[in-house]
Each structure stands twice: as C-alpha cells, then as structure tokens.
Amino acid sequence: MGDSMTTHTRMTRTRPWTQPSSHWLALRTLSIATFAAIVAAFSLVFFYAPLDADQGFIQKIFYLHVPLGIVALVGFIVAGIHAVRHLRSGDPVHDARSYVSIHISVIFGVAVLVTGSIWARASWGKWWVWDEPTLVSFLIVFLLYATYYPLRYAIEDRDRQARYASVFAIMAGAFVPLNFIAVRLAETLLHPRVFATAEGGMPGSMWLTFLVSLFGIALLWVTLVGFELAAKDASAQLARLRRALQPRPAAGSGRRSSAPATVSAMRKSNARLAGKSRGPRGPE
Amino acid sequence: MPALPLDEAGKYVAGAYLAFLALLLVYVAIMAAKLQRIDRELRSLAELAEERRGDGDKP
Numbered sequence: 099m100g101d102s103m104t105t106h107t108r109m110t111r112t113r114p115w116t117q118p119s120s121h122w123l124a125l126r127t128l129s130i131a132t133f134a135a136i137v138a139a140f141s142l143v144f145f146y147a148p149l150d151a152d153q154g155f156i157q158k159i160f161y162l163h164v165p166l167g168i169v170a171l172v173g174f175i176v177a178g179i180h181a182v183r184h185l186r187s188g189d190p191v192h193d194a195r196s197y198v199s200i201h202i203s204v205i206f207g208v209a210v211l212v213t214g215s216i217w218a219r220a221s222w223g224k225w226w227v228w229d230e231p232t233l234v235s236f237l238i239v240f241l242l243y244a245t246y247y248p249l250r251y252a253i254e255d256r257d258r259q260a261r262y263a264s265v266f267a268i269m270a271g272a273f274v275p276l277n278f279i280a281v282r283l284a285e286t287l288l289h290p291r292v293f294a295t296a297e298g299g300m301p302g303s304m305w306l307t308f309l310v311s312l313f314g315i316a317l318l319w320v321t322l323v324g325f326e327l328a329a330k331d332a333s334a335q336l337a338r339l340r341r342a343l344q345p346r347p348a349a350g351s352g353r354r355s356s357a358p359a360t361v362s363a364m365r366k367s368n369a370r371l372a373g374k375s376r377g378p379r380g381p382e
Numbered sequence: 383m384p385a386l387p388l389d390e391a392g393k394y395v396a397g398a399y400l401a402f403l404a405l406l407l408v409y410v411a412i413m414a415a416k417l418q419r420i421d422r423e424l425r426s427l428a429e430l431a432e433e434r435r436g437d438g439d440k441p
Contacts, residue, residue, distance in 0.1 A: 140399075340423075
C-alpha cells in the first residue's frame with residue numbers, strides 16, 4: 099500500500115505532461131469555437147441567405163470559396179510579418195510561426211483552387227480559364243508559395259535556413275497585396291465582383307452570411323495554426339528529451355556519441371550501461 | 383450564362399463543400415498520425431528515463 103502510494107506520488111511528480119497545459123486548454127476552446135462558427139456559417143448559407151438572382155443556387159460556393167481565398171492571402175501576409183519579426187529579433191519562434199502560417203495558407207490555397215474550379219465549371223462550363231486575371235494571379239501566388247518548401251529544405255544549416263525562409267516570406271508577402279492591386283486594375287474582368295458593383299452589391303442578408311463564413315474560416319485558420327505550432331513544439335521538446343537521455347561517452351574514449359539516437363538504440367545502450375555498473379560480466 | 387437548375391447546381395455545391403471537408407479531414411488525419419507518433423515516442427522515452435532512474439537508485 100505504502101509502496102503503491104510512493105509509486106503513485108512519483109508518477110504524478112515525474113509525469114507533469116499527463117495534465118493538459120493551459121496551451122492545450124486554449125486550443126480546445128478555440129476548436130469548439132471554430133466548430134460552432136463553421137456550423138453557424140453553413141446553416142446561414144443553406145437556410146438563411148437568399149438565392150442569387152443571377153447565378154441561383156450555385157452562388158452558395160461563394161460563401162466558402164471567397165473566405166478561403168481572403169484568409170489564405172491574409173495568412174501569407176501574416177507569415178511575412180512574422181518573418182520580419184524573426185529577422186529583427188532572431189527568435190526561432192517567429193520563424194516557426196511564419197512557416198506554419200505559410201503551411202496552413204497553402205492548404206487553404208488548395209481548397210480555393212478546388213472550390214473555384216468547381217464553381218467555374220458550373221458557371222462558365224470550364225474547369226479553368228487562362229485569360230482571367232483573378233484566377234491566374236491566385237495560381238501564381240500559390241505556386242510561388244509552393245516553392246517555399248524546396249527552398250527551405252534545400253538548406254541544411256538551421257540558422258541559414260530560417261533566415262533565407264524569412265527573406266522569402268517577406269518578399270512573397272509583399273507580392274500578395276501588389277498582385278491584388280494589379281488584378282483590380284486589370285480591365286477585362288470575367289470573375290464576378292460582388293462586393294461593390296454599379297447595381298449596389300450584395301443585400302444585407304448575404305453580407306451577414308458572408309461575414310459569419312469569413313469569421314468561421316479565419317477561426318479555422320487560427321486553430322489549425324495553433325495545432326500545428328503545438329505539434330512542432332512537442333516534436334522539439336521530444337528531440338530535447340532524446341538528446342538529454344542519450345548516454346554520454348565514457349571519459350577518454352575519444353569518441354563522441356552518435357546522434358541522433360533512436361529510442362531502441364538508447365534502450366540497448368541503457369542496458370549495456372546498467373550491465374557495466376553492476377560489475378564485470380562473465381563469459382557468454 | 384443562365385442560372386443552373388437546382389438539381390444540377392446542387393451537385394456542384396455539394397462537391398465544393400465536400401471537397402473542403404475532405405481536405406480538412408485529410409489534414410486532421412495527418413495531424414492525428416503525427417501526434418500519435420510523438421505520443422508513442424514520448425512514452426518510450428519516459429519509460430527509458432524511469433528505467434535509468436531505477437538503475438541509478440540501485441546500490
């Protein structure tokens with residue numbers, strides 16, 4: 099009884115990670131809020147927003163496609179801001195935030211391209227139109243950010259990798275609003291302009307639905323970034339723990355321990371060290 | 383181009399929303415696998431640390 103109590107106390111003392119930290123609790127709250135916001139948004143889309151007089155039911159894709167596009171592009175700009183902060187401070191946390199922002203925005207970009215293609219097929223009868231500046235410019239931005247991964251992982255040195263990735267994120271982040279302005283200035287527009295038109299734009303109910311969708315998708319982006327950062331942090335802590343548990347080389351052996359070690363290799367080495375500490379072993 | 387009839391448009395709208403949900407689901411599945419791997423490795427390391435502590439406690 100006393101033994102089990104001691105073991106229990108030791109286990110609780112030595113395993114603080116079994117208790118959810120405030121970070122994970124915040125993520126849980128954020129996840130619930132995101133789920134509620136997206137359910138509310140989709141309910142408004144299908145049960146509240148009126149049918150578009152011109153496009154009919156197909157216009158419902160707008161409430162998904164446009165918020166995804168806006169959030170992805172804003173995410174790229176946020177990544178650029180984190181990259182600036184990384185270059186100014188040298189803090190790797192900002193580099194991680196920049197990387198994760200780009201990562202989630204690229205995923206959202208895939209969703210924009212897929213939903214946009216489906217909408218184009220239904221509206222224009224084609225999956226893709228090459229003479230439409232909005233589509234092509236988004237594709238250019240997407241492909242630009244797709245090159246971020248090979249650029250980043252082509253550099254082995256961690257510091258250089260982070261610095262070059264930050265420079266890329268700033269340059270590409272600055273390109274996003276410039277690209278947006280260039281497209282708005284383009285003359286031939288096939289892509290619908292629904293927010294401000296000569297006919298007066300969207301009615302209030304459509305605006306409300308759109309804003310709730312935008313809020314839900316933005317919250318989803320923040321939640322996914324939070325989870326990705328938490329996973330990255332956990333991986334980093336794990337690597338730290340692995341290094342700390344790695345056996346130190348014997349004094350005077352003249353050989354550094356080979357890193358990184360796997361858990362099974364460390365277990366073997368642990369057993370070997372334990373055997374040595376118990377005294378010389380007999381012939382096998 | 384005239385608006386598509388509801389039965390025709392419904393397929394495209396459902397396709398777009400389902401594609402989004404599928405993408406989200408794939409992402410969540412990848413994240414779950416990643417977290418599972420971290421958890422597994424963390425447990426092994428914790429066991430290893432406890433084994434070492436046990437060996438260290440022995441006279």
